[in-house]
Amino acid sequence: MSAPVDTATAEPVRLRSLTWTVFVPMALYGIGVGAASPMYALRALDLGASIGLAGVLVSLSGLGMVLADLPAGRIVARIGERAAIAVGSVLGVLGVLCAIVAPNVGVLAAGMLLNGAAGAVWGLARQSYIVAVVPAAERGRAMSTLAGANRLGYYCGPFLGAALVHAMGPSGALWLQLGTTVLSGLAMVAIPSPEGADPDVGGHTLRSVVVENIGVLGTLGSAALLMGAVRAARIAVLPLWAAHIGLSASATSVVFGIAGAVDVLMSYPAGLWLDRRGSRATGVPAMVLFAIGFGTLPLTSSMLGMGAVAVVLGLANGVSNGVIMTVGADAAPDGRRAEFLGAWRLTHDIGMFAGPILAGAISAVALLSVSALALAAAAAVGAVATHRWFPGAGGGGGRG
Structure with missing residues (x-):
């Protein structure tokens, strides 16, 4: 390696x-x-x-x-x-x-x-x-x-x-x-x-690397999983809410385009903040913004209101740019980096895969607004987990 x-x-x-x-x-x-x-x-x-x-x-x-x-x-x-x-x-x-x-x-x-x-x-x-x-x-x-x-x-x-x-x-x-x-x-x-x-x-196996680092994967990984879930659910829930309040396909595209531009523009500033202040000071605000965005989504009923929420969620996604990869890189043990990063990415990707499915399942048995509020709650829990486990400025990946 x-x-x-x-x-x-x-x-x-x-x-x-x-x-x-x-x-x-x-x-x-x-x-x-x-x-x-x-x-x-x-x-x-x-x-x-x-x-x-x-x-x-x-x-x-x-x-x-x-x-x-x-x-x-x-x-x-x-x-x-x-x-x-x-x-x-x-x-x-x-x-x-x-x-x-x-x-x-x-x-x-x-x-x-x-x-x-x-x-x-x-x-x-x-x-x-x-x-x-x-x-x-x-x-x-x-x-x-x-x-x-x-x-x-x-x-x-x-x-x-x-x-x-x-x-x-x-x-x-x-x-x-x-x-x-x-x-x-x-x-x-x-x-x-x-x-x-x-x-x-080397003689170590993938299983041994996971077992040796199960504590880190279980703590840091819980925050990564929740971040992955709310990131992916954003893409699934916003179009459904747009349809729910009667926005046209073109209006929905405009909303997504503006939110996407905010997301992309935040990439490098987020990286600067991440290097200078650490992953906790970056990840916690991102999760708080996700919670605010999903929590206020059920209150919107117009293109302007939903557009504002979409921008907040785009800002959250942009602020979180690179956080998961950086935390994983810092936490990875020497000599076993690639295997650890594979397991680390799995925690986030499980959230990415499960988030939209869970949001859809909740919407199928309850109101779409309930799904949005559940995602807001997940983001709030993620903010607490991020604050608890992610390292601050100069942190060492949460290994202490």
Whole structure:
């Protein structure tokens, strides 16, 4: 596994030098995902799926990520970041091709699972690379910029893919994702290996790493899980509330566009604050903003009111940019970093996968407003957990 650069003996890597090798490829990858994400449900409908089944098929991407998080840690540890990125890119290409050529929903389901697995391997490999080459003092900015680049691409993707969708239907956006996956994968595979990089061939197992760090994963991980849940549920609940109060599709798009811009613009400032004040001072305000946003959503009945809530939630998401990756990097034990980060990402991704499902389940048996209030309560509990377990300025990842 790649060891972090010893900044006492090696020239530290500056963030600017990673622009074309890491951040731009990440934005390119995000463009493809952003363009294709709304189209997978339409692709399922084209194959004869019901609306309910289409929703389930789309959620399989999240399931694939959850299932692949732990194996991804072992893959990165065994073969290194560059080779793992190649593996993730191949999985992504296969997943998109399955979706494009799928003759039935079964093949599309396989493609969605592969897409999720690709995201897990890609995500862990890029995070591990940043940890290996960026000095700890700039880690928050690096992680926030990485997350912001991905979100910028995701935000721009639907606009850039619109012409292809108009000409080719839903598959046009999938072809765009295929191309950006290949190009971004090639760009990141071409990056130089971190100094001192050596794939891990130690005797420890993935299970032993998880067992050794179960206390950290159980405490820090509880906050990460709740943050993942409210982040993902935001995407599911806001469109439903917009429909509930009678907003048109175009008005909903405008609201999401404004909130998305706030999210992206907060990325680098959030990273600066994270480096200077620590993850507790960043994570707690983010969770409080999530609680305020979800708690006030049931009080809105107009585009202006919902837009204000969407901006608050976009601000919360932007403030939280890079927090989870930075806390995990700081908490990871030397010599077992990739395996630990795989387990760490699993805690957050379980929340990402479960949040929208739980919100939908609550809405199915109660009012949508009850679902929003439940998410506000989860965010409040997450703020308490973040304050209790996340390290402050100069903290060491919560290991004490």
